[in-house]
Amino acid sequence: MKKKYFLLILILLFIIFIITHPAISVAAASSGLLLWYEQILPALLPLAILSNLMVYSNYMQIVTKYLHPFTKHLVPTSQNGCFAFLGGMLFGFPMGSKISADLVSQEKISQKEGEILAICFNQLSPVFISGYLLTSVLKIPDLIWQSYAALYLPPLCYGAWKLRRLRPTSQKKSASDSNLDFRIIDAGIMNGFESLTKLGGYIILFSIFAALLHTYNAGYPLINLICTGLTEVTTGISCLKNSSLPSECIYSLSMFFSAFGGLCGFAQTCSMTRECSFSKVRYLFCRLCFAVISSLLGLLFTVLSAP
Numbered sequence: 151m152k153k154k155y156f157l158l159i160l161i162l163l164f165i166i167f168i169i170t171h172p173a174i175s176v177a178a179a180s181s182g183l184l185l186w187y188e189q190i191l192p193a194l195l196p197l198a199i200l201s202n203l204m205v206y207s208n209y210m211q212i213v214t215k216y217l218h219p220f221t222k223h224l225v226p227t228s229q230n231g232c233f234a235f236l237g238g239m240l241f242g243f244p245m246g247s248k249i250s251a252d253l254v255s256q257e258k259i260s261q262k263e264g265e266i267l268a269i270c271f272n273q274l275s276p277v278f279i280s281g282y283l284l285t286s287v288l289k290i291p292d293l294i295w296q297s298y299a300a301l302y303l304p305p306l307c308y309g310a311w312k313l314r315r316l317r318p319t320s321q322k323k324s325a326s327d328s329n330l331d332f333r334i335i336d337a338g339i340m341n342g343f344e345s346l347t348k349l350g351g352y353i354i355l356f357s358i359f360a361a362l363l364h365t366y367n368a369g370y371p372l373i374n375l376i377c378t379g380l381t382e383v384t385t386g387i388s389c390l391k392n393s394s395l396p397s398e399c400i401y402s403l404s405m406f407f408s409a410f411g412g413l414c415g416f417a418q419t420c421s422m423t424r425e426c427s428f429s430k431v432r433y434l435f436c437r438l439c440f441a442v443i444s445s446l447l448g449l450l451f452t453v454l455s456a457p
Contacts, residue, residue, distance in 0.1 A: 164355075167362045174361050182357030185384060186350040195346050197241045198248065202338035204233070205252045225306065226313045227267070230258040234267040235309075239302070242275025243411055244418045248345060251423040262316055265428045269436045270309030272419060273301060274383070274408050282384075283404060287391050290401070293451065300405050300447035304440045348421050356382045356414035379407035382414040398452045405448035410441035 168175040204210040210233050218232040227235050234253055238246025247268040254264035274283075276298065285291045360378045367374050375393060379386025386407045390400050411419075416437070420430060 163362070164358065167365070168358070171361075171365060174365060175358055178357045178361035179354050182354040183350065185357070186346075186353045190349060190353065191346055194241075194245065194349075195342055197245055198342035198345055199338050201237055201241070201245065201249050202252070202341050203334060205249070205256060205258075206334050206338065225310050228259055228263060231263050231267055231313075234259070234264070235271050238267065238271030238273065240275070242278060243272050243415060244349065244422050246272030247419045248422040251426045251428075254426045260316075261426060261428075263313065264426060265432070266309055266312045266316070268419065268423055268428055269433050270305035270312075272411075273305060274411070279408065283387055283408060287387055288401065288404060293401070293455065296451040296455070297405065297448070300444045300451060301409055303447070304409070304443040305436075308436070308440075345422065349418050352414055352417045352421065353382070356412070356417070357385065360385050376403075379403065379412070380410065381412055383407050383410070383412040386412065398449060401452050402445045402449040406441045406445035409444035410437050 204213070210230070214229045214232045217236065218227075218229045221227065221232045221235060225235050230253055234246065234250045237249040241249075250259075250264040250268040250272075253259045254261050259267075279297055279301065280291070280294045284294055284297060360381050363377050363381070364374055367377070371393075372395075375386070375389050378389055387404055390404055393400055395403070416430075416434060419433065
């Protein structure tokens with residue numbers, strides 16, 4: 151009951167803000183829409199379509215057959231789970247959670263393994279970290295490897311530990327024959343568009359929410375900065391470059407925001423995995439723990455690299 155009233159109040163607050171501040175609301179929605187159209191859609195749609203084709207055509211098993219003997223020594227996934235691990239690390243958020251959910255829905259990995267993979271290997275991509283965060287925003291490309299270590303080591307260690315404790319479970323045997331036809335291609339394209347369209351809706355809503363915070367809490371810039379980063383990671387990171395905080399704090403906060411992924415990222419992940427009943431509380435708790443560890447590592451790396 152409390153959840154219903156909270157959501158109702160939140161919706162009414164959104165409506166009131168949009169009616170009373172139409173110019174700010176439109177600007178925020180436009181900013182979110184442009185972010186989705188110019189960056190998210192071109193980067194993720196091809197990957198979403200191709201990952202669908204790999205999973206549903208069984209071509210994935212050809213790839214994992216040769217990669218799993220190497221990756222299992224780093225992260226002890228099942229053979230099919232190896233694809234979610236690699237896809238989540240290379241393709242980036244939120245593809246990691248989508249691939250894990252698709253594999254669970256197809257009964258190619260267990261739900262427990264899928265949940266661990268969705269929690270640990272649903273990070274921002276290395277390209278985003280090195281290109282956007284470190285080069286475009288913070289102007290510190292010399293900290294690329296330290297940033298990779300700060301962001302990816304905590305979930306990697308936790309995921310490896312949890313997967314080693316996981317007991318093998320019997321899963322549905324997938325067809326050994328790989329097959330790709332226009333029915334699978336059409337379904338993969340439509341599924342990709344549906345998933346990315348939902349992401350666009352979440353980005354627009356959370357962009358308006360970030361504008362609401364800045365409007366009603368303008369007297370507290372530090373609180374605004376933290377709340378914005380916790381709400382939407384890209385917007386929060388872009389606000390860091392205009393911050394008057396010391397460079398060490400800016401870098402540490404950027405690691406925290408990136409590791410956590412924002413409430414917008416949490417909503418997107420819930421949308422991607424809604425049919426798999428993954429624990430939302432466990433996901434949030436683990437991501438907060440990763441964020442704290444990553445921020446502390448980031449602070450340590452900046453101290454050690456200082457002249």
